Amino acid sequence: MVVRYQLVGQDLGGVRFAISPLNELVLSLHAWRDPGRYPLQLPWVREMRRVRDRLDAELLFALVNDDLWTPDFLTPRPWSPLTRLEDELAAIRGTSPGIVDRDLRLLRGPGELPVPLRGPGVLDRIVAALTGYWELCFAPHWPRMRALLEGDVTFRGREIAQHGLAAMLAGLAGRVRLTGDTVEIHPRSRLEYTRPAADGLTLVPSMWTSSAATPIHPDEPPMIIYLARGLGTLWEPQPLPAPGALAGLLGAHRAGLLVQLATPASSSELAARLGVTPSAVNQHLRALRAGGLLVSARHGRAVLYRRSDLADRLIGH
Structure with missing residues (x-):
């Protein structure tokens, strides 16, 4: 299966990098489903489990399916390497009920939604659950996480300057390539669609993917989430060198x-x-x-x- 984003003319200059606290928060829920896929994150996973009883764990768990997909409306395209969680949460609060229902049903498949995802006010409950999850499990570590993600963006920018856009894209998990004016992504999923990237293509480094990933729905803005470099050093104590x-x-x-x-x-x-x-x-x-x-x-x-x-x-x- 393959997802294709067609870059035309000025779109080649519309390839940008961004960092999303909300994307990282939501994608980290993959580790609830399958912690074995994230051996480098086990120190964090163990800490998370110690505070699980203080979270709305049932609702959070329902936001990830067996394929480790999460709803598109919770992983919106960020616009900057300086994106703030507060701004992203404010934006998703404005998501229409129709989009929320569409993405939840696309995630969970036919049949009734799980109990935590039913009823009025589901979006408010999701935002509240994610906010509590951030404060307990992410906020103390986010500066360290952000530093790793920013380091990756710096590296990729240098790759473009030294070797060109095609070479940089080819280095994203080995599942992305630029062929002519089309970026092809081979995600480890059954997704297949082609769409123009008239409003740009955003590249988002993440700590919570094993390969390149794209939005589930083809109507979502073009975005590639890829594994950031240096994850193996994230939880190692750093030395304190000094003159x-x-x-x-x-x-x-x-x-x-x-x-x-x-x-x-x-x-x-x-x-x-x-x-x-x-x-x-x-x-x-x-x-x-x-x-x-x-x-x-x-x-x-x-x-x-x-x-x-x-x-x-x-x-x-």
Whole structure:
């Protein structure tokens, strides 16, 4: 089976990359059905199972079928590498009841829908379940996940610059190729359709696919979801390298944190990245901030830390 997207004229310049928190959230439900397909994600899967009783697990489980498909309306095409979950959830709240019903029935096949997916207000219940799932299972790790996805986008952009669009597409799970003006995708499913990509083709890296995937319904905007590079290192504790003189002055852990905080991060993100407890990280962050080497600002529910100008000059020397 094959899905074809036809690029015509300016459409070749309409190939773009984007990152979708909502896509990752929904596609991660595959691991509920078949965790054996995601051996590199087992540390996360084990953690997820510990909080399962605090989630609307019955509804979430119903959003994945035996073929590991999920409803198209829950995996909308993102437009930017900087897409926010809040914006995506706001968009799907506006999905028409007809589209919701179409996609759920396409997912579940003939017959009655599972009980959690029946009745009025099903879209609101789905959004609420996904929100709770995000807060418990994704939010503490999302900065680390996003960094991996952004790294993949950077790599693919370099591939286009050095080797061209066709070579980059051929490297997406080995199931995508550009033939003339047509992008052909061979997903591991029974999908087959051809459609023009007059409004562009979006490439979305993911941690939750084993091959290239496309929307189920041919009316959905052209999109290819593919496996991001570097997944094997996602859950490995990262080292804290630091210049020797700086480590001698501040201690290895605090010097390493300063090096890491060239870009803002929260204490929970740092703890997940380094494989330590948040309390251990907070102790060092408080000391560095008290010494004038960090500044902090609240961003939503999290407090983000970054190096101060003084710390930048210290590391520069």
